[in-house]
Amino acid sequence: MAGRHGDALKLKIAAPAVDDKANWAIIDFLHQWFKLPLSQIRIRQGSRGRRKIVELASCDTQTMNLLARLESSCPAN
Numbered sequence: 001m002a003g004r005h006g007d008a009l010k011l012k013i014a015a016p017a018v019d020d021k022a023n024w025a026i027i028d029f030l031h032q033w034f035k036l037p038l039s040q041i042r043i044r045q046g047s048r049g050r051r052k053i054v055e056l057a058s059c060d061t062q063t064m065n066l067l068a069r070l071e072s073s074c075p076a077n
Contacts, residue, residue: 007054008051023047030054034066 015025027041034041040057056063 020047025053026052026054030056033070034058034063036063 011026011029013022013025013029015021023043027038027043030036030041031038034056036056036058042055042057043051044055046052
């Protein structure tokens with residue numbers, strides 16, 4: 001996690017933006033962080049750009065608490 005960028009969370013991904021490798025790296029990071037099945041995480045918009053909107057299919061209390069913790073641990077840019 002690299003921090004905040006305006007209203008977004010900024011990630012630094014080592015995978016190249018070729019053959020969806022960077023997108024899958026983002027999905028894998030979120031899968032590990034939120035402990036959600038891969039099928040419940042998808043890139044809703046921006047799969048070919050730098051700014052993405054990611055959808056989490058499960059928004060239970062635990063997921064929301066993890067999201068709040070993730071946001072609070074990120075420094076503002």
